[in-house]
Amino acid sequence: MRFIPLERLINLHEGYRQAFKIDGADIILLHEDGQTYAFSRTCPHQNYALDYAKISDGLILCSAHGFEFDLKRSGALVKPAGFPCPALKTYDLVYDADRIGLML
Numbered sequence: 001m002r003f004i005p006l007e008r009l010i011n012l013h014e015g016y017r018q019a020f021k022i023d024g025a026d027i028i029l030l031h032e033d034g035q036t037y038a039f040s041r042t043c044p045h046q047n048y049a050l051d052y053a054k055i056s057d058g059l060i061l062c063s064a065h066g067f068e069f070d071l072k073r074s075g076a077l078v079k080p081a082g083f084p085c086p087a088l089k090t091y092d093l094v095y096d097a098d099r100i101g102l103m104l
């Protein structure tokens, strides 16, 4: 595994949202409500882009069909409860000096 730096910490601010392509994976790095998250750029339901998806208290809402995923619980599906949909892929963030990134 290797550290993949994504952003300098000084550049993170409320509302920060940036897409990256890392080893073929499309990933969004987002800072909201004082928390930073990294997750797949596409919804696991039908691959709708999450670039502009609403987020509140760690819950991200896909605007295509209204599915909601919990970024604080490994992207688990919250709504619709019980629907057979995989979790939104999330990534653990790693800090290295003044940078934040991923270990891949």
Ligand code: FES
Binding pocket: 043, 044, 045, 046, 047, 048, 062, 063, 064, 065, 066, 067
């Ligand atoms: S594609 Fe996201 S809820 Fe259907």
